[in-house]
Amino acid sequence: MAKPTALTGFPEWLPEQRLVEQRLLDQVRRKFELFGFSPLETRAVEPLDVLLKKGASDKEIYVLKRLHAEEAEDAELGLHFDLTVPFARYVSQHRGNLVFPFKRYQIQKVWRGERPQQGRYREFYQADIDVIGDGELPVHFDAEMALLLHEVVSSLPIPKIQLRINNRKVLEGFYRALGLSNIIDVLRSVDKLDKIGEDGVKKALISENGLSEAQADACLALARIRGPGAEAVAQVRALGQTHPLLDEGLNELEAVMGMLAGLPVDAAIADLHIARGLDYYTGTVYEGVLLDHPQLGAVCSGGRYDNLASDDKVKLPGVGVSLGISRLLGLLFGKNALTSSRPTPTVVLISLGSDADRPRAYATAKALRARNIATEVFHAPLKFGKQIRYAERKGIPYVLFLGESQVEVRDIRTGQQVPVELDHWTPPLSDLEVQVLTTAPAGG
């Protein structure tokens, strides 16, 4: 059997990186709960028709087949490509058991069979918060989700994120004012601005979407507008297009940006080129980029979806944002910008003098663990030098020696070894839990 290798697009971290990821996810989760969002987890699979229902046509969905399945035995299932579509399905399914507006967070992996490239994975973590209303969901929720996302990301040890906000109604209203009807196609072309540039988008609008040069130029003029809310809205109005949907969108955008006025400069701007590829968005759309690494693309995204969970009888409008944990970590791990203080949770290694010492070593470990100190017993009565070497290689800060008359603790970093009262000895707080260390400026 050949030595196993990595699968492109399916990242796996080393234990010290997983420690960082886990602690980051804990922080995110704690923040979400402080805002009153309930945890939720949906199955990894959805019926294919649910996945294809809304805007997934351009996503590379992974379809599942049981290895031993008879033909056409089961409904066709696929792995979810985001957490919004499953959440909308869940809310529609469990409406009778939920209290609205229903606020949930969801931290799970999603799968997309896209061509892997820098920052794009086929399996990755998303951390989502969404709120879905029964019947209606006022636009101030759109602003609240942005505020919450800002508070979460600025509390994490990651570089500064800028939230860029637009409104699909503005885009659609503007395009309709231009006489266009293939709105989703145009949206998707404009959404590629960061990837293929203005010339590329213009070419696509004309040759693929059938726009005239004047229409394409107008779309690009709109896409160039970015800045504080009121100014951006005034610039859109100055372009001279009018349409009821455009007005509605501009009013929403202005209201949302107005509620974000208290955020730090650069934390959130109106950006009329943000479109988002998924076609279930119906109003506000968000995208968050690292200010110092814009080339990485969006590390957060989201928007308002009025129809995703709704059916003919029930309107269940929603809005939410998603934080791309794996993409962020991939970047930061790649730059060694985020590390853990040690690669193991263990604080203390109890050395083993002889096999006869095992019962005492195990009892000591048990007592330390009961006081919340992560403890290992070395597995064999090897020379103490070898046991210390194991602690060094594993980054365990303390080695404990159970002598006949006294107990000694060695700090592996200084080599200092001192007698201790076992019942009262506790490592300093900075050693008790694994710390996440950052060499990049913290987010703000």
Place this chain on the structure above:
Amino acid sequence: MAKPTALTGFPEWLPEQRLVEQRLLDQVRRKFELFGFSPLETRAVEPLDVLLKKGASDKEIYVLKRLHAEEAEDAELGLHFDLTVPFARYVSQHRGNLVFPFKRYQIQKVWRGERPQQGRYREFYQADIDVIGDGELPVHFDAEMALLLHEVVSSLPIPKIQLRINNRKVLEGFYRALGLSNIIDVLRSVDKLDKIGEDGVKKALISENGLSEAQADACLALARIRGPGAEAVAQVRALGQTHPLLDEGLNELEAVMGMLAGLPVDAAIADLHIARGLDYYTGTVYEGVLLDHPQLGAVCSGGRYDNLASDDKVKLPGVGVSLGISRLLGLLFGKNALTSSRPTPTVVLISLGSDADRPRAYATAKALRARNIATEVFHAPLKFGKQIRYAERKGIPYVLFLGESQVEVRDIRTGQQVPVELDHWTPPLSDLEVQVLTTAPAGG
């Protein structure tokens, strides 16, 4: 579009159940870390040949295909059916970056396309701990994994679990002493004892595996033996079969059971009918059942695998156990034996008198959250009765009213409303965090 429905075999919990699951997983994780196990997560997919390499032939593997894939574009991938096979692959792949004996825990979902039935899901959580040595891994690790598992499960709010322990070498040595050679087939037949009974197993051994009636009776005589370690070993010896592998296995089993002698009665017994279906086990095998619900089958399992991560050049023997979180929760949720104190993390709902009060309400919420109190602001200035009703339905224990001259807090359960000093008010600890409530006797 039809109303979405549940998919058989893919359980999804309500938010209040997910709160329980999450807090249970946190406890498990904390215990694993206190024992010095590092967190690890592997990708959900493995190349099919890795999944099929060892004993997965009888598992229903889910194979992935990209919806838009060209024929034969990618290596065939499947979803992992356990966490042991991916872990062994990971260790073999990253051997140079790991410190041995390498101890990790891994809590992830796994997928099996089995026919769903009570307690058997197609998607479910497993919580695994394993240790893999480089070159060798002494048998005392087999006992340590059992001790650790006992300590973890007895700390959880779940019914009592009994660990049943056997050794594959005993079974294989005994079968070889009987002159049998199709060991894995015989193992699998014996493993069905709980499901199909002695008559069923005997029939399978004779008609499917080709044993004589005397051979089948001997296999069943062995499978009937259970009890404390030394007694069970003596009973096996009394059956009169001899084989070097049988002796080796009995010595290991006796050693492991000897190290578990300090556990409570009923916590761990030797049980010679435990075989485990997967063929990668080479020595000790474990199975844990709920003493009060044996019909549910194994809620933990595991064993020693000397060859799973090894190749021609490197020996990487391992041993590990797996806790079936979803199966446990499915049972306990079904009996309403495990509930959360409320269905939301929110402790305080700040009521909204008018839209003009929003800034004050948001600032108050921020201050409470900074003091670790999960807080929501009600979304609209509706009548206070409606806002209180929302808190009641959501199980939020406190509603806060921002009056002009004073702030009042209402306890939703008593209806009592009192003025408070906002800067110092803190709910009692029992309300601050969601509590997991149990109506069944706690495990021990």
